[in-house]
Amino acid sequence: MSHTDPSGRTPDRYADWDAAYVLGSLSSAERHEFEKHLEDCPRCAVAVAELAGLPGLLSTLPESTVTELGVSNLPETARAPQKPAVALPKLAHQARRSKIRRRFAAAAVAAAVAASAAGITAALIPHTETSQAQAAGVPLSFSNVDANSVAVTGQALSVAWGTQIEWKCSYQGTPQSSGYEGPKPFELVVIDKQGKETVAASWDAQEDSVVSPVATVLTPIGQIAQIEVRWTNSGKVVVRAVL
Numbered sequence: 001m002s003h004t005d006p007s008g009r010t011p012d013r014y015a016d017w018d019a020a021y022v023l024g025s026l027s028s029a030e031r032h033e034f035e036k037h038l039e040d041c042p043r044c045a046v047a048v049a050e051l052a053g054l055p056g057l058l059s060t061l062p063e064s065t066v067t068e069l070g071v072s073n074l075p076e077t078a079r080a081p082q083k084p085a086v087a088l089p090k091l092a093h094q095a096r097r098s099k100i101r102r103r104f105a106a107a108a109v110a111a112a113v114a115a116s117a118a119g120i121t122a123a124l125i126p127h128t129e130t131s132q133a134q135a136a137g138v139p140l141s142f143s144n145v146d147a148n149s150v151a152v153t154g155q156a157l158s159v160a161w162g163t164q165i166e167w168k169c170s171y172q173g174t175p176q177s178s179g180y181e182g183p184k185p186f187e188l189v190v191i192d193k194q195g196k197e198t199v200a201a202s203w204d205a206q207e208d209s210v211v212s213p214v215a216t217v218l219t220p221i222g223q224i225a226q227i228e229v230r231w232t233n234s235g236k237v238v239v240r241a242v243l
């Protein structure tokens with residue numbers, strides 16, 4: 001193209017290729033050509049990223065470029081791929097809406113783009129969650145330290161936001177029989193390799209009860225040295241698992 005737009009710049013002949021690219025309707029030669037163009041054109045790269053909900057692509061661009069291109073309203077997570085992926089559906093939704101409003105008046109095209117982007121999002125999200133789930137749970141082998149009336153089993157799972165601890169605590173007898181009075185007799189304490197303690201949960205031990213709590217700590221699983229269940233009042237360790 002030889003004409004220029006009102007701003008005096010040469011129009012980007014690829015500016016409208018993003019949807020076709022995301023929809024997979026470019027020929028392989030065109031696809032190759034467009035991908036080559038994407039390497040040098042942040043504007044088109046952002047357009048594709050918005051359509052496909054691919055925050056990784058945005059994250060490769062300088063902040064100033066992203067802002068200049070008018071996508072500063074995207075959530076911070078769009079430029080921080082290390083954050084949990086839970087914001088992705090929202091991001092993809094926003095991107096679809098803004099794109100559709102801006103460029104695709106034809107309802108049929110809009111629907112196709114939405115369906116396609118939703119498909120891409122659906123493909124992205126399970127992948128991310130799968131990779132979290134694939135970090136298999138570490139079984140916790142609790143040894144009784146204080147009271148034999150308590151049996152605890154559990155596991156620790158690495159998740160994007162820290163470590164999730166799931167456990168089952170069986171209690172036989174009455175709290176009073178262990179010399180304990182008051183509510184919330186137990187607490188679960190996570191001790192990291194520097195010796196820092198975090199109380200992750202507390203719960204009440206009813207007579208002959210079984211509880212199955214779940215708690216999350218920020219401490220990465222690799223930094224956890226021990227997990228203990230203690231009597232809340234005395235601080236005495238009931239059971240302990242060494243990781």
Ligand SMILES: [Zn+2]
Pocket residue numbers: 012014015037041043044045
């Ligand atoms: Zn371009």
